[in-house]
Amino acid sequence: MAWPALIARELVGAAAAWKSGNDGKARVCARRAVALADEAWLAQQASPSWSGDAMAHLRRIQQDVSFPLSVRQAAERLTTAVTQKHTAPFTADPVGDANAIIEHLIGGEDARTVARL
Numbered sequence: 001m002a003w004p005a006l007i008a009r010e011l012v013g014a015a016a017a018w019k020s021g022n023d024g025k026a027r028v029c030a031r032r033a034v035a036l037a038d039e040a041w042l043a044q045q046a047s048p049s050w051s052g053d054a055m056a057h058l059r060r061i062q063q064d065v066s067f068p069l070s071v072r073q074a075a076e077r078l079t080t081a082v083t084q085k086h087t088a089p090f091t092a093d094p095v096g097d098a099n100a101i102i103e104h105l106i107g108g109e110d111a112r113t114v115a116r117l
Helices: 003-019 023-044 054-063 069-080 093-107 107-117
Strands: none
Touching: 003 023, 003 093, 023 054, 023 093, 054 069, 054 107, 069 093
């Protein structure tokens, strides 16, 4: 399955989980969608190969000062553990945060393709 379809599948899962009140699953699916988009983005860069789990991808994005602050903040919110939601930045919209990061990473026509799937 191509990466746009994989990303879209995770986003659909995140949205469905969020709508049904399963916040934990929504956050997991949103994180995986971002990780897939980051892998696609990294594959297009002239940088050495890099890999990690979804949380490692989010931390990498969060620490990359070349990304806009809003994107880094969205990554930070998605990495915050539920147990820290009252003391650290926490997302009230994991799907929206994931979409903001994905739009930045893959942008343009590729992001529109994911949104249509």
